[in-house]
Amino acid sequence: MELPNFAQISTMFSKTCEYAIRATIYIASESSDGKRCGIKEIARKIESPEPFTGKILQRLVKANIIHSIKGNGGGFEIPQEEFTKIKMEDIVRAIDGDDLFNRCSLGLHECSDDQPCPFHHKYKPIRENLKKTLRDTSLADLILKFNSGDTYLKL
Amino acid sequence: MELPNFAQISTMFSKTCEYAIRATIYIASESSDGKRCGIKEIARKIESPEPFTGKILQRLVKANIIHSIKGNGGGFEIPQEEFTKIKMEDIVRAIDGDDLFNRCSLGLHECSDDQPCPFHHKYKPIRENLKKTLRDTSLADLILKFNSGDTYLKL
DNA sequence: ATCAAACAAGACTAAAAAGTCTTTTTAATA
DNA sequence: TATTAAAAAGACTTTTTAGTCTTGTTTGAT
Ligand code: FES
Ligand code: FES
Numbered sequence: 588m589e590l591p592n593f594a595q596i597s598t599m600f601s602k603t604c605e606y607a608i609r610a611t612i613y614i615a616s617e618s619s620d621g622k623r624c625g626i627k628e629i630a631r632k633i634e635s636p637e638p639f640t641g642k643i644l645q646r647l648v649k650a651n652i653i654h655s656i657k658g659n660g661g662g663f664e665i666p667q668e669e670f671t672k673i674k675m676e677d678i679v680r681a682i683d684g685d686d687l688f689n690r691c692s693l694g695l696h697e698c699s700d701d702q703p704c705p706f707h708h709k710y711k712p713i714r715e716n717l718k719k720t721l722r723d724t725s726l727a728d729l730i731l732k733f734n735s736g737d738t739y740l741k742l
Numbered sequence: 743m744e745l746p747n748f749a750q751i752s753t754m755f756s757k758t759c760e761y762a763i764r765a766t767i768y769i770a771s772e773s774s775d776g777k778r779c780g781i782k783e784i785a786r787k788i789e790s791p792e793p794f795t796g797k798i799l800q801r802l803v804k805a806n807i808i809h810s811i812k813g814n815g816g817g818f819e820i821p822q823e824e825f826t827k828i829k830m831e832d833i834v835r836a837i838d839g840d841d842l843f844n845r846c847s848l849g850l851h852e853c854s855d856d857q858p859c860p861f862h863h864k865y866k867p868i869r870e871n872l873k874k875t876l877r878d879t880s881l882a883d884l885i886l887k888f889n890s891g892d893t894y895l896k897l
Numbered sequence: 898a899t900c901a902a903a904c905a906a907g908a909c910t911a912a913a914a915a916g917t918c919t920t921t922t923t924a925a926t927a
Numbered sequence: 928t929a930t931t932a933a934a935a936a937g938a939c940t941t942t943t944t945a946g947t948c949t950t951g952t953t954t955g956a957t
Contacts, residue, residue: 593758593801595914595944597838598845599865601750602915605849612860625933639916645935646748658924659932675861683752690753694760696897705767705884705893706830709875710754713868720864729860738860742851750914750944757945780903794946800905813954814902 599717604682607643609633609740611678614653615665616730623662634741643682650681670727679721688718754872759837762798764788764895766833769808770820771885778817789896798837805836825882834876843873 600608613632617624626644630637644663647653652673653663665673679687691698692710700707732738755763768787772779781799785792799818802808807828808818820828834842846853847865855862887893 593837595756596841597756601752609848657934661933682748686751692754693764702894705888713872717868733860739857812904816903
């Protein structure tokens with residue numbers, strides 16, 4: 588008999604952030620096709636709860652990552668010329684803030700080289716590597732293989 | 743004006759797991775000095791809520807990571823010969839389960855090479871690197887610099 | 898034997914994250 | 928200008944994570 592889980596599902600990004608990234612990729616992919624898309628469609632295509640997705644999209648609009656057009660025929664879109672400018676880092680920061688980038692892995696009040704926790708020296712390079720990847724990965728990179736059907740946003 | 747955080751504090755480990763790791767390190771450090779320690783002392787030294795710390799220690803006992811001695815003069819300890827055998831991976835798995843090790847970074851039901859999400863190929867090596875580090879880092883490694891006062895468990 | 902100092906167990910509460918619902922605003926179009 | 932299809936806004940609910948409290952059990956020392 589295995590002990591059941593004790594604490595939270597622990598991943599890099601919050602669930603909210605996961606939805607946000609998936610939604611942004613889907614919108615970009617449609618935009619690259621000249622199409623605008625609405626909440627219902629997005630929620631269906633990325634398998635996310637519809638009203639919650641609405642909330643998240645609002646936040647992405649405020650953070651200037653996606654554009655929204657209100658009214659009949661409206662929806663969300665991203666101008667193609669932004670694809671290379673928008674990085675994964677931007678989405679993560681907009682939703683999860685910068686804890687992932689700064690916080691001590693063991694929960695000390697500060698992560699610092701001067702007063703490091705016992706895991707700091709092994710953790711820091713991993714985090715730096717993750718940061719670099721998030722900084723270097725653009726929406727253009729993310730939709731490339733998605734458009735060709737080689738990566739997935741659900742299942 | 744900056745937008746306030748929208749979602750959870752996102753780090754690798756749950757807060758519970760952070761406490762667990764800090765507590766284990768502290769206990770090991772005392773044990774390496776031949777000393778046994780109680781909940782109150784541990785909570786004080788790692789700056790964690792006392793009753794919650796008790797809960798977490800219980801879990802670590804069940805997972806066979808630390809030993810507990812009940813009754814007057816009791817407390818927690820870890821036999822020195824275990825220091826190199828106990829890995830960070832063991833603590834993380836005992837508390838957070840294996841989501842960190844398996845879960846898709848974008849929240850798809852499965853993380854797989856066959857039906858990868860758009861971030862999979864960039865994410866996987868980072869995660870593998872983290873896993874390797876957790877697998878390779880033993881309690882002995884963690885307490886080394888802590889015993890010499892070069893790393894910290896609070897502030 | 899009794900007492901006191903420890904951990905164990907489990908019910909309970911609080912806070913944060915995730916998710917829903919209702920109302921308002923916007924804008925194209927008939 | 929009325930209708931309608933969309934997003935925006937904000938109050939609300941649920942679930943999960945974090946944390947507390949009370950009661951019981953164990954055991955060394957008096
Ligand atoms: S001090 Fe803990 S990760 Fe830097
Ligand atoms: S499928 Fe998403 S990280 Fe592997």
